[in-house]
Amino acid sequence: MDGESVRIAKDVLSAGAEAKICLPDSPEEFSRALARRGSRRPVVLGDDRALLRTVALLHRERELAEGALSLVPIGPQDALEVAHALGVPRSTPAAARVALHGAVRRLDLLVDDSDGVVLGDLLVPGVPLPVAAAPSVWGTCRSLVRTLVRPAPAPVARLRVEADGILLADVDAPLEGLTVRPVGGTAEVTVHPASAPTRHATAGTVTVSGPDFRYRADGRLTGPVRRRTWTVRAGAWGLTLPVEAA
Template identity: 75%
Template sequence: MSAHDQLLVVIDPVARRSDGESVRIAKDVLCAGAEAKICLPDSPEEFSRALARRGSRRLVVLGDDRALLRTVTVLHRERELARGPLSLVPIGAPGSLHVAHALGVPQNAVTAARAVLDGVVRRLDLLVDDSDGVVLGDLRIPAVPGPTTALTGPSVWSTCRSLVRTLVRPDPTHLAIRTHRLRVEADGVLLSDVNAPVEWVSVRSLGGVAEVTVHPPFAPPFHTGARTLTVSGPDFRYRADTVVAGPVRRRTWTVRADAWGLTLPAD
């Protein structure tokens, strides 16, 4: 049996808890088409050890966007991304698989498992920052509030008090746009400085170039392409795919063209 037919199937613990039936079905499909070694890590440390011990086996991860991002991050930091492509069988809530689907991974677990066996490798770019963090899809600076932030919103009483204040005396800042003081440089060229507030900056790598979009308040956004992007200013957070990082005062991202391979359907 060739190395191509030997798989290391790493099943994320969140996938096991959230949808055990899909995990079982995906395992059956993979084991029917290849020699598969199943790994069930229960901690980030066990997850990293499993990746380090995969040998010549092709790596398959069963999980969501966070599992995919964790895998690519570990392989990048160990300088192991070039050793071979990886595959993902998406298992998780629909809202936890946006990155995977945007990269071309099938939405159905069975279809994705079959693509592991019969698909082709697509080379993809990677955004790498100066702290060795990675971005697979979209980067947004500053970060937008995530689902967990939304869950810790204002109480009923504070909402009522705010409504009463608005009815008595409308708040002139209610419709104000929140802006940020950021210095944005693309390949050393200054796009925006701290004296020109921006709403946010969005970045996506494509074809070996970072597509940078700066969103100023009350004006159309402007775009540019670059290999490196540096953002600095007062403490800010940023959202890299599904993960919010920071606060930091300066961060530089660099595009690594064709840095990693992902197995996707052939058609």
Template identity: 65%
Template sequence: MSAAEPPGDGDHQLLVLIDPLARRYDGESVRIAKDVLSAGSHAKICLPDGPDEFARALSRRGARRPVVVGDDHALLRAVSQLHRERELSESTLSLIPVGAAHSLELAHALGVPRGAVAAARTVLDGAVRRLDLLVDDSDGVVLGELRIPAASPPAGPPHTIWDTCRTLVAALVRPAPPSPSGPSRTHRLRVEADGVLLNDLDRPVEGVSVTAQGDGGLADVVIRTTSGETLTAEAKAVTVAGPDFRYRADIQVAGPVRTRTWTVRAGAWGLILPPVDG
């Protein structure tokens, strides 16, 4: 890992963590982001070679405000680490989104500007917004949306050679998808919202989604049944149980599990976003 600390004219003390995938994907955007941040702050630029170096640099940030240059994976990695260290509530993160379009959907949904220049200026001149977080009973975090069953990840370039191998193996062993006229998969899930039973195992569902409202302290729960019903609720805690199921939390697929509870942590983390006019 290499690091440098060019002089800056601003009072910002930043730790700029540049994800290696971002450097390979769009080196020009990375260079622009570095130039803007270095001109307006005292920025320490870190170029970790992988997740371990990324984690070490973040843990040694001191009083510097972390700035992640990368995609949704890099942002989630930073939030997850700070949560595990129990320092998330005291930290404020910034993101400069660099990556393929499908890997930046979460960043843009959260309100991070598109483009290196706009995002870098937001790092310097933006405002902190405290956002809600979904935390599960295994200490995993969800910044945006949780889906059950787990949807297939969007197509895009794999991150490592191991991802390439997994993709090739999956393509060889994956059964052919059902025809459009065939029956859709159903799932038997028991869903409780704040202790209130919304759905039981005797009513099959096509899917369940849980989304933190952003800063409202509640999650939106949507259940789609096989009979065409849509059940909705708001809750601070959601428990799902049933036969082994997988779920997709933001961009990561987890499971199988037989039961899992997600709880909203109001204002659990801070993200620098453009100021809201008015």
């Protein structure tokens, strides 16, 4: 989709190291190329989905603790929010140079009971992202929309939330949302009840159960499920970042 950025990344990487370039045409080819990496350190050219796919594959093969990954971000900015939050440079040449000369930072990982992984924030319940109106239509109809449309109420869910076995919310109390973020070897848990103060906790495991619910992690919507447990794996994977960020 962005051949020029790929060319730039290849040129920078090949100028600074003995690089083998793989251009897989399918997820299956991607998996085979990663499995045949040998002693080479993988550098992923792509967006958050490509990074997540790589981490998930290495996790399933129980090879995530071996070595480190690098990412050269290629794609629209809204598809690279996780990468940038982790500290990956925004420009292609800068990120390629970091892949060559950066420092490895060990990062935490959320692993669920279906062997799925989460790199960034976990949001429960997950809802579809809003669709933006076209600029021309929005400019024309702004005053009418302000007059006729009322903000929709925030969706609520009835879920049971436990952090290391401690009950933070139950199905008898509506819940506006739950955020889980791996930080410093533990999960930072924030519960937003619909009619009570926000609650905070830190834990090694977080379990959510109740009526069918969806959750959003790393930009992806998953579910519905009735129960899911996430466990923090401290320093589970390594990402090459600028020296000052690592």
